[in-house]
Amino acid sequence: MRGTPSGTRTGTRRLLACGLLAPLFVVVILVEGALRPDYASAHRFGSELALGERGWVQIANFVVTGMLVLAFSAGVRRTLAGGRAGVVAPVLGVIFGLCLIVGGVFVTDPKPGYPAGSTGVSEPSLAGTIHDANPIPFYLSLIALVVVMAWRFAKDGGPRPLVWYCVASAVLIPVTFALSAGQFDMATQSGQFHGLWQRVNLALSLGWIGVVAGYLLVAERQGAADRSGAAADQGEARIPRS
Template sequence: MVKRIGLLCGAVAGPLFMLVLLIQGAVRDGYDPIRHAGSSLELGSRLGWIQQANFILAGLLVIVFASALPGALREHGRRSVWGSLLVALWGVGLVGAGVFLDDPVSGYPPGTPALTVPPTPHGDLHGKISLVGFLALAVAYFVFARRFAGWGERRWARYSAVSGILFPIGFVLFVAASLQVNGLVEVGGLLQRLTVGIGWLWLTLLAIHLIRMPGGLLRAGSDRAARQQP
């Protein structure tokens, strides 16, 4: 039961997070989702708590998913302790991003400077904890790529490796945009959404992959239904 709940948490965390993020970015006054970071949705409105809750809920779902990963893998004769821990750190980074508000950046909320220098204590914590999460997920791609190669799942190994290359590139470009680098600051929000989307897509598909494996949640349910038929 715990394993099933954990895998389902991993499957829904990303789509739910991105849905809330995209809806808020589209309706918030003065907010440009192409230019402004998702974290900025925590600021500038009495509805900022929605994005805070979005970060925290998504992080908790990922942590539950990470706690179920060792058992789900072990059931199929596999193991990736480091991979599970790194995924959990991604979740911790999300929770931290929700607890500690980011500083205004790139002119949002309206009337604020392009960059807050020096950062406030909570803005500094937001950035550092988020960085830990991003770095952890970037490493997790290659840990799982190596594991999938050893398990004979070449397509998953390649997919994990490619994601592991694209994800940090996108993150570096987004950080540069946040630092107001010309030519990037105008698309900083888009760069962040594409980068986070790469991360969430991989995690979501990983959870679904484990659910669909022989003995997984969907297969187990199908087997029970078949046995109950006359």
């Protein structure tokens, strides 16, 4: 990013910093789940918090987090300018962010037992059908993004722990999703501990966004400092000697 105006660099840092806030999605789910006496977090999906009179909190959580991821993706595009990863990674990030927004706009259908007294629905609504199908592009885009970033970090000689962290995340994210899905019976729309595994999965997923955002932010600032130092050295070299 040689010669990049300072205002553009500041904008890039702000976009990347949005990724640092993405893990707050999980914090909101944990707090909301704890505040609702009729909601058993370990046995309920986080999206069920979008139901009931306080449902707007989880809806906003989906939408705001999706917007944060979209902003982070724009920062990634600026930071990884050039190469295949510089094109593919932001696109995958945008898909992931849009899926979060879709999860909030299209609310899940009530499940047996929640909201309190609910017996579920005999036929899924259009919104519920879209919501239930949303995890497919959600996780495919996220896992692909993790893989692409692992490849880019390895190619650029990034920190080995970061590369291996990405590799581990690419494995653990689908594994914990499978554990959560496996605990839920689609026929009865109920299950045991699927909510617990989903929270572990979301912590891994959005935690990865936060870690990568932090690394790219530090790397961008270090790069700007190195460029400023190099420019100062060149300026000193041009000072005529008496």
